Amino acid sequence: MSVTLGVSDAVKAYVQHWGVREAPVLARCRAETNALPNAMMQISPEQGALMQVLATALRARRALEVGVFTGYSSTAVALAMQAMHGENAELVACDMSEDFVGRARGYWKEAGVAGIITARIAPAAESLKALIAEGRVGAFDMMFIDADKTGYDAYYDLGLQLLRQGGMMLIDNMLWSGAVADPSVTTPDTLALRALAAKIHGDPRVEMTLATVGDGLSIIVKR
Secondary structure (H helix, E strand, C coil): CCCCCCCCHHHHHHHHHCCCCCCHHHHHHHHHHHHHHHHHHCHHHHHHHHHHHHHHHHHCCEEECCCCCCCCCHHHHHHHHHHHHHHHHHHHHEECCHHHHHHHHHHHHHHHHHHHEEEEEECHHHHHHHHHHCCCCEEEEEEECCCCCCCCCCHHHHHHHHEEEEEEECCCCCCCHHHHHCCCCCCCCHHHHHHHHHHHHHCCCEEEEECCCCCEEEEECCC
């Protein structure tokens, strides 16, 4: 599970106790995912709670996700949207892994949101281009990106086409455990994240900030 940089265990426990109302299905997803060898790919419960609050503030009815993993973020956002819009809510979840999506489907079903989530199992750029071709430009209220870092730039540009004006995009891992601030780190993932941060900062199409939540969360609103 990702953690906010520089936050002590005591503060983290305080935030997760008083700052999160975690549904039982989300707690189970988090606990079971923590037992997996790639558990660090899972967002923290406070990040999931933030996503739910942002979805509620947006009155989001349609959302996109790139990178499903075991389903914590998609379940959290779908629960928030369903509470507002019932079965008229929609979440399109993009991932390449049948295994991850299969795990996620179990939590979606347990949470009662399986009926409003459509999984697209393919390279995410292909799935986003397909949505554009299907006439979904400007159709989505919210988008979350948490996938391969070198693909982020493409997902960002395609996602902006799919978001409505005033829609919000959240991009995870933008601090990359602090590596982005260390000039000596020049891995492809780190370089891709630095380049995207600079691109977003200078992009006249959006309002933006970079929040130190989890492993760094870019929060972007389409103008």
